Amino acid sequence: MTKDFIFTLKDLAKEIHETAVEKGWWEKERNDGEMLALAHSEISEAYDAVLKGIQQDDKVPEYTGLEAELADTMIRILDQAYAREWNFEGPLSKLVSGYEEIRGEWPSAIQLTIHNYKIDHIQAIAEFHKDVSDILESLRHGSKKHEFLIEYTTTEVTVACLLMDILMYCYSSRLRIEEVIHAKMAMNKTRSYKHGGKEF
DSSP states (O other): OOHHHHTTHHHHHHHHHHHHHHTTTTSSOOOHHHHHHHHHHHHHHHHHHHHHTOOSOSSSTTSOHHHHHHHHHHHHHHHHHHHTTOOOHHHHHHHHHHHHHHHSSOOOHHHHHHTTOSOOHHHHHHHHHHHHHHHHHHHHTTOOBOSSSTTSBHHHHHHHHHHHHHHHHHHHTTOOHHHHHHHHHHHHHHSOTHHHHOOO
16 A cells, blocks of 8 residues: 555545445435444445454455455445545545654555554454444534544544554554455445345
C-alpha cells in the first residue's frame, strides 16, 4: 500500500457505491446504525479469521481471511460514506500529513514494524471495533463540528480515523489491502441482485 492509494479512496468509494446501488442495496433508504453493525460484523469475521488462521478466503482464495474481511469492512464504510456525502478525505489527508510531520517521511512497512504500529492483531481488531462505535456515537450526537478539526464533523473525522487505522495496520502487517479491495470490488460487480436475496 502506498500513500497514493489513500488519496484514491474517494474515487473508490464512488465506484463501490455505484455497484451497491446497481445490486439493489440502496433501493430503500438505509439505516446508519444497521450499516455500522454490518461493519462490526466484518471486523468480527476478521477476528475469527485470525483465531482460525484462515489462509484462503472462501470467495477470494488468493487472499487470507483476514485480508478479505478487512477489505469488506472498508468497502462497507466507503459505500456508506459516499452515500452520506461524508468528507472523510479531508481529515484523512491531515492524518497523513501529521504522520509525515512526526516521522519526517511516509514510512516503509519495515519502519512501521520497527515502530510497532498495531502489529498485534487482536489489539488492532479491538481498535477497529472502537472506531466503528465512535462513528455511531458521533451520529447519535448529531455529528457536530469536531473539537480540533473544526472544518469537519466528528463523523467525518472518526471515519477517517477508522480508514487510517485499518490501512496503517495492513501496511505494517504486510497485508495486501489495496489488491484485495480491488479483487472484492470486481467480484461484487459479478454477483446477483442483492447477492442472491439477502435482506441487508
